Amino acid sequence: MDTTHEEDRGTPVGRRVVLGLLGLGAAGVAAGPFLQRLESGLAERDPSGLTGLLPGNNGFRYYSVVTSVPERDATNYTLTVDGLVERPATHRLADLQAMPQRRLVKDVQCVTGWRVPDTPFEGVPLAHLLDTAGVQPGAKAVRFSCFDGAYTESLTLDQARRDDVLVALSLQDKPITHDHGGPVRLYVAPMYFYKSAKWLSGITVTDEVQPGYWEGNGYDVDAWVGRSNGRVDAPTS
Numbered sequence: 611m612d613t614t615h616e617e618d619r620g621t622p623v624g625r626r627v628v629l630g631l632l633g634l635g636a637a638g639v640a641a642g643p644f645l646q647r648l649e650s651g652l653a654e655r656d657p658s659g660l661t662g663l664l665p666g667n668n669g670f671r672y673y674s675v676v677t678s679v680p681e682r683d684a685t686n687y688t689l690t691v692d693g694l695v696e697r698p699a700t701h702r703l704a705d706l707q708a709m710p711q712r713r714l715v716k717d718v719q720c721v722t723g724w725r726v727p728d729t730p731f732e733g734v735p736l737a738h739l740l741d742t743a744g745v746q747p748g749a750k751a752v753r754f755s756c757f758d759g760a761y762t763e764s765l766t767l768d769q770a771r772r773d774d775v776l777v778a779l780s781l782q783d784k785p786i787t788h789d790h791g792g793p794v795r796l797y798v799a800p801m802y803f804y805k806s807a808k809w810l811s812g813i814t815v816t817d818e819v820q821p822g823y824w825e826g827n828g829y830d831v832d833a834w835v836g837r838s839n840g841r842v843d844a845p846t847s
């Protein structure tokens with residue numbers, strides 16, 4: 611009888627605790643994707659810098675100019691190198707992983723103001739990919755395209771050949787996650803983070819700089835941290 615009594619009393623309490631934990635868990639899971647969508651929508655419509663007020667994981671804020679991006683991984687990811695090159699190529703993730711890698715640890719600076727200190731990026735120097743393809747005489751610039759189907763960026767050839775510009779495969783010493791533009795994103799260490807195109811799918815060597823997505827909305831094409839966009843941030847590289 612004592613045992614029955616205890617069970618009768620204990621069960622509702624136990625259930626209450628379990629349901630409470632489940633409720634908390636469900637709210638936490640729901641908040642992530644909602645805030646992410648909200649922020650990406652704001653980023654799309656507000657190039658003025660008043661976006662991204664909600665901190666994401668590890669100091670970064672999620673940006674995308676489209677509402678959803680397909681996931682790509684080692685089975686279906688490709689990076690094409692074409693345009694004014696002697697040897698156009700399509701690299702798979704394993705091809706990129708087999709190339710020389712460089713690791714850099716520098717601050718990341720977004721033009722809207724947030725900064726993430728001492729962030730490791732590792733990947734193939736862009737100069738190596740350009741040399742592998744063989745840039746034709748007369749080429750002046752490089753255009754980047756993304757498998758989100760919308761974002762573009764560009765650099766002059768001199769900027770692209772700097773040793774602090776990577777086709778990055780890892781961020782904070784882990785494979786780049788989908789939300790951070792994985793499996794492969796551009797990393798342009800000395801420039802505002804909008805130059806570091808996420809979900810990189812194409813590198814095209816061109817005869818002139820073609821302004822990228824945000825640059826069509828007023829951002830500077832030469833995006834040196836602390837020397838562009840009217841900002842006074844400390845240089846990142």
Ligand SMILES: Nc1nc2c(c(=O)[nH]1)N[C@H]1C(S)=C(S)[C@@H](COP(=O)(O)O)O[C@H]1N2
Nearest residue numbers: 670671672673674675720761790803804808
């Ligand atoms: N494809 C793509 N790349 C992009 C962007 C984007 O919207 N789409 N946003 C840029 C901007 S403004 C910033 S600050 C960083 C944000 O990178 P994160 O989402 O990994 O923090 O990505 C840059 N690269």
Ligand SMILES: [Mo]
Nearest residue numbers: 720721803804
């Ligand atoms: Mo940004």
